[in-house]
Amino acid sequence: MAEEVDIIDQVVGQEYKYGFTTNIEMETAPKGLTEDTIRFISSKKTEPEWMLEYRLKAFKYWQGLTAPSWQNFSYPAVDYQDIIYYAAPKEKITLDSLDQVDPELLKTFEKLGISLSEQKRLTGVAVDAVFDSVSIATTFKDQLKEKGIIFCSMSEAVHEHPDLVKKYLSSVVPYTDNFFAALNAAVFSDGSFVYIPKGVRCPMELSTYFRINAENTGQFERTLIIADEGSYVSYLEGCTAPMRDENQLHAAVVELVALEKAEIKYSTVQNWYPGDKNGKGGIYNFVTKRGICLGDYAKISWTQVETGSAITWKYPSCILKGDYSVGEFFSVAVTNNMQQADTGTKMIHIGKNTKSRIVSKGISAGKSHNTYRGLVKVNKKADKARNHTQCDSMLIGDRSGAHTFPYIEINNKSAMVEHEASTSKIGEDQIFYCNQRGIGTEEAIGLIVNGFCREVLNQLPMEFAVEAQKLLAVSLEGSVG
Amino acid sequence: MLEIKDLKAEIEGKKILNGINLVVKPGEVHAIMGPNGAGKSTLSAVLAGRADYAVTGGEVSFNGKDLLEMSPEDRAREGVFLAFQYPVEIPGVSTTNFLKTAINEKRKYLGLEPMEATAFLKFMREKMELMEMDKALTSRSLNEGFSGGEKKRNEVFQMAMLEPKLTIMDETDSGLDIDALRLVSAGVNKLKDGERSFVVITHYQRLLDYIVPDFVHVLYKGRIVKSGDASLAKELEAKGYDWIKAEVEQEANA
Ligand SMILES: Nc1ncnc2c1ncn2[C@@H]1O[C@H](COP(=O)(O)OP(=O)(O)OP(=O)(O)O)[C@@H](O)[C@H]1O
Ligand SMILES: [Mg+2]
Numbered sequence: 001m002a003e004e005v006d007i008i009d010q011v012v013g014q015e016y017k018y019g020f021t022t023n024i025e026m027e028t029a030p031k032g033l034t035e036d037t038i039r040f041i042s043s044k045k046t047e048p049e050w051m052l053e054y055r056l057k058a059f060k061y062w063q064g065l066t067a068p069s070w071q072n073f074s075y076p077a078v079d080y081q082d083i084i085y086y087a088a089p090k091e092k093i094t095l096d097s098l099d100q101v102d103p104e105l106l107k108t109f110e111k112l113g114i115s116l117s118e119q120k121r122l123t124g125v126a127v128d129a130v131f132d133s134v135s136i137a138t139t140f141k142d143q144l145k146e147k148g149i150i151f152c153s154m155s156e157a158v159h160e161h162p163d164l165v166k167k168y169l170s171s172v173v174p175y176t177d178n179f180f181a182a183l184n185a186a187v188f189s190d191g192s193f194v195y196i197p198k199g200v201r202c203p204m205e206l207s208t209y210f211r212i213n214a215e216n217t218g219q220f221e222r223t224l225i226i227a228d229e230g231s232y233v234s235y236l237e238g239c240t241a242p243m244r245d246e247n248q249l250h251a252a253v254v255e256l257v258a259l260e261k262a263e264i265k266y267s268t269v270q271n272w273y274p275g276d277k278n279g280k281g282g283i284y285n286f287v288t289k290r291g292i293c294l295g296d297y298a299k300i301s302w303t304q305v306e307t308g309s310a311i312t313w314k315y316p317s318c319i320l321k322g323d324y325s326v327g328e329f330f331s332v333a334v335t336n337n338m339q340q341a342d343t344g345t346k347m348i349h350i351g352k353n354t355k356s357r358i359v360s361k362g363i364s365a366g367k368s369h370n371t372y373r374g375l376v377k378v379n380k381k382a383d384k385a386r387n388h389t390q391c392d393s394m395l396i397g398d399r400s401g402a403h404t405f406p407y408i409e410i411n412n413k414s415a416m417v418e419h420e421a422s423t424s425k426i427g428e429d430q431i432f433y434c435n436q437r438g439i440g441t442e443e444a445i446g447l448i449v450n451g452f453c454r455e456v457l458n459q460l461p462m463e464f465a466v467e468a469q470k471l472l473a474v475s476l477e478g479s480v481g
Numbered sequence: 482m483l484e485i486k487d488l489k490a491e492i493e494g495k496k497i498l499n500g501i502n503l504v505v506k507p508g509e510v511h512a513i514m515g516p517n518g519a520g521k522s523t524l525s526a527v528l529a530g531r532a533d534y535a536v537t538g539g540e541v542s543f544n545g546k547d548l549l550e551m552s553p554e555d556r557a558r559e560g561v562f563l564a565f566q567y568p569v570e571i572p573g574v575s576t577t578n579f580l581k582t583a584i585n586e587k588r589k590y591l592g593l594e595p596m597e598a599t600a601f602l603k604f605m606r607e608k609m610e611l612m613e614m615d616k617a618l619t620s621r622s623l624n625e626g627f628s629g630g631e632k633k634r635n636e637v638f639q640m641a642m643l644e645p646k647l648t649i650m651d652e653t654d655s656g657l658d659i660d661a662l663r664l665v666s667a668g669v670n671k672l673k674d675g676e677r678s679f680v681v682i683t684h685y686q687r688l689l690d691y692i693v694p695d696f697v698h699v700l701y702k703g704r705i706v707k708s709g710d711a712s713l714a715k716e717l718e719a720k721g722y723d724w725i726k727a728e729v730e731q732e733a734n735a
Contacts, residue, residue, distance in 0.1 A: 428533075433569045435553035436529050436562075437583040437643065438590070447582060451573025451622065 029086035058175035058185030150195040157193035172255035191221035196231040227262035260295025272308035279338030282310025289316035293325030301328040307475040317346035320354035335368030344374035349385035364400035446473030488539035499703035515700035560646030564636040629656035666691030686718035
């Protein structure tokens with residue numbers, strides 16, 4: 001044991017690879033949040049009146065709320081008047097031509113491994129890139145259009161597809177849902193909008209890449225995905241931010257709607273700046289994500305790999321309304337140094353014969369804390385609902401913490417709910433075994449952790465599974481030896 | 482190849498190795514026997530670089546290099562292989578993936594390019610045939626749910642893959658059925674090439690019928706108290722350790 005502590009003390013703190021900033025002229029809203037801020041954002045986006053009204057209603061509601069405090073971590077109170085709610089590159093961007101995009105911006109995304117230029121695009125992946133408050137470019141739009149698929153920024157959708165937006169926006173996460181949902185509804189800047197028509201299988205992965213760049217800025221994106229009857233889509237989001245000493249707020253809302261026999265697979269690789277070794281700086285990642293299986297036989301599957309952020313607080317959830325609908329949640333959450341994560345899911349069984357599955361893998365290193373919090377709720381009429389939950393925690397070193405809060409609420413006797421949990425420690429024996437085969441300690445931890453998360457990583461689209469594996473290894477570098 | 486001089490080691494203040502002297506030349510097979518708790522596994526762990534043990538005296542040189550100065554992974558990359566008495570399980574990591582990582586880490590250390598996936602798989606197929614390994618085992622999680630015998634066979638298979646210069650086998654024969662014992666021994670014999678050396682820790686003469694040692698040593702209370710040729714193992718099998726213990730006590734009292 002003495003050895004283990006000793007090893008951890010040799011921490012070499014891996015530098016955060018995405019911590020650079022982009023120097024570009026920005027147009028920002030004045031600091032703080034008043035009705036004027038909201039009018040400013042709305043007018044910048046030349047939004048229709050109904051959108052502004054929605055925002056203002058949400059704002060009024062938010063003003064009556066206080067920030068929640070039930071979570072399993074503490075953090076310094078956020079001063080909501082000290083945040084910039086809108087920041088956009090000054091140059092006017094025409095959304096359908098990359099030629100007019102500032103080359104600095106393109107370079108930023110190249111650096112992040114996201115190529116927006118025609119020649120170097122990831123094959124088989126359409127990308128929407130969001131820089132601070134606005135969407136910069138969406139690739140492969142025309143190809144998708146041929147199939148009737150809409151993949152564009154939220155701002156564009158408000159103009160181009162108002163009927164769909166009016167019908168579904170806020171239908172899964174109303175602004176009255178919680179403090180951050182209300183805040184997001186009031187000030188959301190941009191995000192992605194997806195619509196897959198009836199019977200269409202989206203031929204490529206859709207992906208949004210979020211980048212916070214500007215200082216003192218919050219990012220409040222809003223994503224809405226609608227899969228019409230019998231359609232299928234796989235969507236992935238990634239995110240990074242520069243290294244800054246102050247904490248930055250990210251309060252997104254994601255809504256998924258799956259109609260009859262539709263399937264949505266939503267994957268997240270979250271790598272916001274986690275703060276430094278001593279807990280200075282980093283992103284507060286307070287996100288509301290929820291999907292509803294509106295029709296029978298619909299399926300929603302969340303997969304998340306959470307490695308970044310100073311604090312993560314999110315519970316991607318499924319409302320299983322349609323009979324025979326299925327909800328899944330596969331999660332890997334890694335915390336190192338002073339990071340804190342409180343994450344999990346809610347599976348709400350409403351329809352008959354609904355099924356849900358939860359696989360959560362939490363890994364804590366350094367002095368970090370990692371909490372799984374999940375709710376499985378079976379309503380009165382949800383006959384024969386099934387849930388299986390598996391919750392595994394792994395500790396690295398002996399100064400980190402793992403916590404599990406599974407809540408179960410069952411109102412129907414035919415329900416079958418199973419819960420399995422385990423806590424393990426990366427053993428010195430395992431590390432030594434790897435060492436003895438010529439594998440260094442950092443590599444060994446990467447290998448062991450990836451093995452521990454295998455079930456979840458297998459859910460990710462191929463293109464990203466490899467990235468996620470590397471990310472896991474990198475975020476734990478310096479945690480031992 | 483391996484030269485151990487007056488090696489002393491302890492754990493949590495408890496002296497376990499009290500001055501080991503041993504020279505292993507290329508191509509030689511040395512058997513180490515001795516009663517439970519004598520320090521056999523400790524010796525193998527100290528040679529492999531397990532940090533729990535504090536080396537309090539002595540020297541170990543491996544092909545002219547100071548072994549004790551090296552990290553455990555560097556010792557492995559230099560060609561020291563330890564077949565563990567109790568191999569650990571690594572859930573979610575296949576033997577294939579594990580060995581690919583291990584081989585490429587070693588190649589990196591030696592300044593070689595990593596082995597490509599196809600070349601690696603071909604190499605592995607060859608070794609699996611050589612060692613008569615079951616294909617199902619290599620795709621499963623490393624050692625997870627393996628039977629005792631399967632774990633031991635997997636250790637020897639890993640040895641075949643990593644082609645070490647010096648192999649230390651810690652009771653690899655314990656828990657093997659008769660057929661597996663034959664397979665494992667045959668595997669070891671196939672790897673003998675006049676250059677590779679083996680240190681075989683065992684309790685049973687039976688193994689030494691298959692893997693014939695050039696030398697047999699008896700370890701007792703952290704010292705090698707008797708050495709001889711293969712016939713010493715037969716004598717031990719017949720007489721047990723009491724006479725050796727008595728000899729040691731006598732010397733101590735003299
Ligand atoms: N962590 C430890 N703390 C205290 N004593 C230890 C520790 N590890 C080993 N020992 C002691 O060291 C002595 C030698 O152990 P070792 O495992 O080397 O014996 P061995 O010769 O391999 O025995 P066996 O034939 O039973 O495998 C034993 O008395 C054992 O109890
Ligand atoms: Mg032993």
